[in-house]
Amino acid sequence: MSHSYDLIADDVEAYLNTHEHRGAKHFVICGSDGDGKSTLISRLLFENPLEAIEADSKKYGTQGGEVDFAQVAGLTAEGEQGVTVDVVAYRFFSTEKRKFIVAVTPGHEQYTRNMVTGASTADAAILMVDARHGILTQTRRHSFLMSLMGMRHVVVAINKMDLVDYSKARFDQVVEEYRAFAKQLGLENITFIPMSALKGDNVIEHSAKMPWYHGTTLLGYLEIVELDADHLQRSPFRMPVQGVNRPNLDFPGFTGMVASGVVRPGDKIRVQPTGNTSVVSRIYTLDGDLEEAVAGQSITLVLEDEIDISRGGVISGVDQPAHTADQFETTLVWMHEAPLLPGRPYLMKLGTQTVSATVTDIKYQVNVNSLEHLAAKKLPLNGIGVCNLSLNRAVAFDAYKDNRDTGGFILIDRMTNNTVGAGMLHFALRRSQNIHMQHVDIDKQARALAKAQKPAVLWFTGLSGAGKSTIANLVEKKLFTHGQHTYLLDGDNVRHGLNRDLGFTDADRVENVRRVAETAKLMVDAGLIVMSAFISPFRSERQLARELLEEGEFIEIFVDAPLDVVEARDPKGLYKKARRGELKNFTGIDSAYEAPEAPDVHLKTSEMDAEEAADAVIDALRERGMIS
Known part of the structure; x- marks a missing residue:
């Protein structure tokens, strides 16, 4: 040897x-x-x-x-x-x-x-x-x-x-x-x-x-x-597209590595998730054209037709194309010290596709020693769970058991870019195939025009007692006086109805903010200016709320007061309870608060009263052309 x-x-x-x-x-x-x-x-x-x-x-x-x-x-x-x-x-x-x-x-x-x-x-x-x-x-x-x-x-x-x-x-x-x-x-x-x-x-x-x-x-x-490569050559053809190679109009080439199967000139192909079809005219490599390409080879496919393909698409044989969906059952292995929390947004990388992803439900965690299925609200480091996963758009995929390359994925933390999880797709959830967006004739633009305003979410975040609800209430009164159409979503009020089933663990806080963000999005679609006053302690969830909206529609307002100041105020007596151990998972005491790093509006309420803070918000809206 x-x-x-x-x-x-x-x-x-x-x-x-x-x-x-x-x-x-x-x-x-x-x-x-x-x-x-x-x-x-x-x-x-x-x-x-x-x-x-x-x-x-x-x-x-x-x-x-x-x-x-x-x-x-x-x-x-x-x-x-x-x-x-x-x-x-x-x-x-x-x-x-x-x-x-x-x-x-x-x-x-x-x-x-x-x-x-x-x-x-x-x-x-x-x-x-x-x-x-x-x-x-x-x-x-x-x-x-x-x-x-x-x-x-x-x-x-x-x-x-x-x-x-x-x-x-x-x-x-x-x-x-x-x-x-x-x-x-x-x-x-x-x-x-x-x-x-x-x-x-x-x-x-x-x-x-x-x-x-x-x-x-x-x-x-x-x-x-x-070898797995030998097995893959007998599988249906798949090539995730890594890039577009188009030196001239006569060369509509698409590059990638063949994940499985065999492709030859003259083969009919289908591109997922778009469903466009064409025929392979050439298989190009730097060493010359090929009569066929097999799993593991990096190639450029030249097609006969002008069709829309971009990085992340999957080219398949026309008779056995990849599936498409935006919701899945998966098995997930968690690989980060901070636990997986349902509702928290991550990036998912599946082959050459990168999309936003959220674990909507942990069906159960597996005890890898006994194979017992355990109820779980979060996954710890090295935890393995069967979960439901929701994406922001449909992707091309195969079940992991059929194809590792098009069925295996990683999850990436949006804030740090660290890989935090690895998973295997089982199958598409039935609702991902049966639920479709319904076209409506009156859209957000029409609703906003009727109200003569630019819809937006004013997202007030800060510690309990910093003044979020007080300032948001004053801002709404000032906007209402100016004839604006508004609505105030307050943390305590929402927990009496929409979120009354949620507690104050990290997982519940993530879900609390997710629901409010989705509600605020609907209200913006109705043409309203929405005030949202929540502690919302985690940057990742505030980023999720921002990304649900169009550019300029989300304004993060940091109501900033030091911990000693809010403890001295303690209008609800919550800090005293938390210090005595009577109130668990209280932000600032035994649960973290991640302050905004670059808020759109920064209100230091230890240096200004509520009226001054509300005026500062109104001034910021005028500077953005949102009100006159």
């Missing part, structure tokens, strides 16, 4: 380019800490590891007088020998038959997200099991994740057989135990291999110490198992 063990993942592409004559195999190694993941990868990285390393064994450490392969591979945390580092470590090596990219994942529950990352592009999974201990909690957890990720090939490597005297009875016992659990998950294509990564038994060559085992070695299995 030829070998490389450079950790830098960016080198993988260059490595692959030097071995294009052999099929690429991506696999993930997972299991509990101490099951032998690091030792196994070291065995695979070195053709003759003992000869290469024993001479310098002091450098790498020992296990009972033998070379510590885990340290050789560089996969143990400094100062914590035997514990795999808490990242996904990538290694690669090659044989005469195939090249391999290996993702080694940590075993602890808190690194579930790393397991998902490593498995997301893998063709197969190697699940390490210590023969002495059998099926552990982490074994079950990783098995559930493999089933969740749609892993088509699983090897259960029953390791450390040397420590159970290479017992066939013990091997059979572990196999039986694992099969019983895997049946619950629907994992079927499982290969069991007894081995010793430390001694080398059944890793690269068959072991003479287990004559009762007649199956393949681990490396032998990896060299012959079907």
